[in-house]
Amino acid sequence: MDRAFDVPHRLEADIRARAAQAPRPAPLSPERREEVIERIKRLLKERDAVLVAHYYVDEELQMLAEETGGHVADSLEMANFGSRHPATTLVVIGVRFMGETAKILNPEKRVLMPDLDASCSLDLGCPADEFTAFCDEHPDRTSVVYANTSAAVKARTDWVVTSSNGLQIVRHLKERGEKIIWAPDKHLGHYIQRETGADMLLWDGACIVHEEFRADALKKLIDENPNAEVLVHPESPEAVIELADVVGSTSRLIKAVRESDADAFIVATDFGIFHKMREAAPHKRFLVAPTGGEGGTCISCAHCPWMAMNGLENLADVLESGRNEILIDEDIRRKAYQSVKRMLDFSRDHGLVGGPAKCD
Structure with a gap:
């Protein structure tokens, strides 16, 4: 068994502990809620900012994003929307890798998040140094990583994929005779391997939800x-x-x-x-769908604890202060951009979800 398969197991206890400790915003009274929403709307105009939210964050944040001219989508379309929108500041309501993806595609814009500690078990379970070492041990393989990874992992990989286009891209690589390293989600990787018949080494990561x-x-x-x-x-x-x-x-x-x-x-x-x-x-x-039953722990109960860290008050505070900005080393960003752009170009050429990103 490849050494890297042990990595997520070593991290699993820490990941689950961090998930269990993820703080949730305090509930607001109706009066306070309306007050904070009005403050957010005012600050969005003053800061030339737009909200981009993921499908998994709380309903009131999704509604606010669309009500103020923002967007609700998956992680890649969140970043693509930021490229199309003229606002100079993007406020990403989601988890850390989504903010990084937005910055990778929009380096000239300021990217803020309500809480920079809002993470993802897939990202945490695939450290860049361990992933790099694994790739170095298999130089004959093409590396493909899921979008739920850090900018540093994206900078090391050959391809980034999403759950919308992963099947088509891996099938394309198989047809070219390429053998693949897949990270980090083993379940998505196994599904794609089964559907395509590709020769894939699977990283042993998983989404806790x-x-x-x-x-x-x-x-x-x-x-x-x-x-x-x-x-x-x-x-x-x-x-x-x-x-x-x-x-x-x-x-x-x-x-x-x-x-x-x-x-x-x-x-x-x-x-x-x-x-x-x-x-x-x-x-x-x-x-x-049930999260209980044999072997169930319900650590997430079908809702990501890190997504739940996003709330109205920390959203208003980050707009007010400008804190929690996503910053990426430019060398890492440019390398990550190439693997993301490769996916975007493929998606454009094959009529899949996601179009071309602007080049820089």
Whole structure:
């Protein structure tokens, strides 16, 4: 077994401890909530700033982003929106790697985040030095990393992919006869390996949200709701994926809700996505896939603890102060930009999600 497979296991206890300790913003009274929202709207205009939020953050933040001319999307489209929008400051409501991706694609803009400690188990479980050493041990392989990684890991890899385009890019590499190193999500990597037949070495990382879904409990819920379609994000374990009617990225799952004739859905991804699903199909019913059952710990309970660190008050404070700016060493940023741009160019040329980014 390759040495790097031990890395996430050594980090797992620390990652889970950090997740359990992630602070949640204090609830606000209705009066205080309205006061803070008005402050944010004023500051956005004063600071020439725009909000870009992920599907997994709390509903009120998604609504505020769109109400003020911002955008709600997956991590790559968040960064692409920043490239298209004229605002000089981007406020990324999500987790750290999303802010870094926005900065990689928008170096001339100031990128702020409500809390720089909002991290991701996949990012934390793939340290750049360990990933670099693993790649160096396998120089004959093309490295492909998921977007849920640091700028330093993106700078070391050949390709960055998302859950929207990972299948197509790996299939393309296989057709060219390339062998692959995949990091960091083992479940997504295994799904892509199974679908493409590519020769892949898989890093042993996982998302603490998606890994909590349990196939045994999901089967029971399906039996109780036989007419519900099962929607699963491919970061989930294989046994959960095998029960799915639709497997796909956040955008793909929302599209499935919009286009399906079903009136009920069991959803195996972060339940923050329910806001957009309800917008897409307001008369349909949505059930969270179970995170309990044999082996379950419910450390996340289907909602990322780091996404939950984003709140109205720390959003207002960062706009006021200008703190929590994403800064990336320029050499790392340029190297990371090349691997991201390679993905964007492929997506453009093959008509996939995501278009060309501006070059610099």
